[in-house]
Amino acid sequence: MPQTGAAVWAAADLTTADWMVPVGTEEAAELEAALTAAQAAAPVPALTRLAPILADVTTRLDTGRGFCLLRGLPFDRHGAAAAEAALLALGTHLGSPLNGTQPVVHRLTGPAPAGSTVRSGLPLFHIEACDAIALLCLANGPEAPPHVLVSAGAVHNEVMRRDRAALAELYEPAPLIENGETVPRAVFTLTEGAFAARYTRHAVEQASSTPQPGAPPLAAGLRPAFDLLDKVCAEPSLMLKLELRSGDLLLFNPHLVWKLRTLVETDAEAPEAAQEFRRLRITMQHSRRTVAEPG
Known part of the structure; x- marks a missing residue:
């Protein structure tokens, strides 16, 4: 049977309104306060004004298009360490951040070395054992390739x-x-x-x-x-190409939306790169992973 619903889309079917989440000045100011606290090594305050927006994000990821983009938040204004702390605080509103044996927030950079985003000549997707991926853009030059999404x-x-x-x-x-x-x-x-x-x-x-x-x-x-x-997967009509700006936060459900890899995981101590991103993996209470993949 064919799949139906909001998560079944082609790029040509979508407008910006389908995936952009509006962020108001009060919500941006609340994150600004959280970033300022994190930069001063103080506890990050509760994100009460952002909570309804993040609840909407959860719905979009589970039963909506499967992805969304938050633009207008000041993630890129207080340094990477503060951005990571604020991203982690935001992620707790969506579910439980994953870490395993690695840092909770991973650093991704670009441009990726030749062959690092393909294997055996085939492009790699962000297919990970989690229910949501939050990809935060801290820096992204005009020469950077677009971020490509397809509906599974x-x-x-x-x-x-x-x-x-x-x-x-x-x-x-x-x-x-x-x-x-x-x-x-x-x-x-x-x-x-x-x-x-x-x-x-x-x-x-x-x-x-x-x-x-x-x-x-x-x-x-x-x-x-x-x-x-x-x-x-390579059909142009299915591939949605997004140009991310500094401060943008892209969130997607990797069980519904596949994202081509254009970045590589990098050590935190490596020099700053032209493309600086942070990735947070999240599990949710109602998980397609645990429903569809027992054991």
Whole structure:
């Protein structure tokens, strides 16, 4: 069955009003106060005026377009450390920030070295084990490439239109490498009515190149299905290109919206780059990841 709903979109169907979240002067002033406190190493005050906007963001990510952009907040005016603290405070309104063994807020920079955003000649997407990704722009020169988003539901439907057998392959779990272990994972899942999509072809190729003892061979139809999926993801009509400005905050649900990688994760002590971003990964109470991927 084709996917439907607000998260199934093509770039040509959208206007700025579909993804831009209005931010008023009072909300901006509240974040300004939070940044000032963070810069002085004081506790970040509660974001009470921003809370309703962030509640709307949560709805947009889960049942809306799957992404949104906040513009007009002064994230870029008080230094990177203050911006990271304020971003973390903002993220707690959306869910629980993830860190694992790494810092909670990750530094991403560009331009990315050749080959760092592709693997085996294929572009990489931000497909991560979380429910939302907050990408904060601190600096972005005019020569920087656009940030490209595609709707996973729209990709699903276009694959279905072209080749239903290929779509069926993408619903079948295939072994892939995740966190150093081989696990079965399908590109598309539908459990209890919740659609979720995670495309990690490079991880499947990695697992097939060094198969574990007793692991089933890669299905014969999977690579052709991946080839079709790659072709559909590159359709200009589906790709939304965003030019991010300093202070912009892009948020997206990686199970509904796939973002092409244009940046690389960088050590915090590395020199400042032409493109400076911060990424926060968030889990939410009602998670498509936990519904669609038990265990």
